[in-house]
Amino acid sequence: DADVTQTPRNRITKTGKRIMLECSQTKGHDRMYWYRQDPGLGLRLIYYSFDVKDINKGEISDGYSVSRQAQAKFSLSLESAIPNQTALYFCATSANDYSGIAQYFGPGTRLTVL
């Protein structure tokens, strides 16, 4: 089984709809992240969480909210989707230490907002 899973993998929705993207991990990592990837722009951090009670905004949090339901689960919500939120969304995890281990990425969710 995959260490980091994301659901759904693909989603098409309409402007104004609420949508939730879910991420689950079995790596036992404390830290979890949500990124979006747009063509030609690399990845940008939306939110990150150190543990269930510690959630922080990233570079581009406007229009998004998150929930850390458990150590292993981190959800991203778009309260009212708009077309410029069409992107590839990645969940990532990392250990809560300073050893420099790379963040581990999930398979991604392709979201299209019409």
Place this chain on the structure above:
Amino acid sequence: ELKVEQNPLFLSMQEGKNYTIYCDYSTTSDRLYWYRQDPGKSLESLFVLLSNGAVKQEGRLMASLDTKARLSTLHITAAVHDLSATYFCAVDRTGGSNYKLTFGKGTLLTVNP
């Protein structure tokens, strides 16, 4: 604001040739990561560079970090088609805490027979 620039953004090369991808960043950091992404896939960690002068090699790829010059390089030796992918560098802007990475825009590498 930390800026990370990769050059080139597009690279088309022939099998068997050598080339280098550059990653420049604008503020002090001594941790840099290289990732690979195949089309439609997730990001896979290639190298973790944790100090000035760090050099890591895996197969035909070698990465290095010069924190004084704020520069990392990803050198490709004798390219093969399987290396075709997008390569990203990412800089840790938290002084070693590894929770805020700034990514470059990526280098799309195409290796032609």
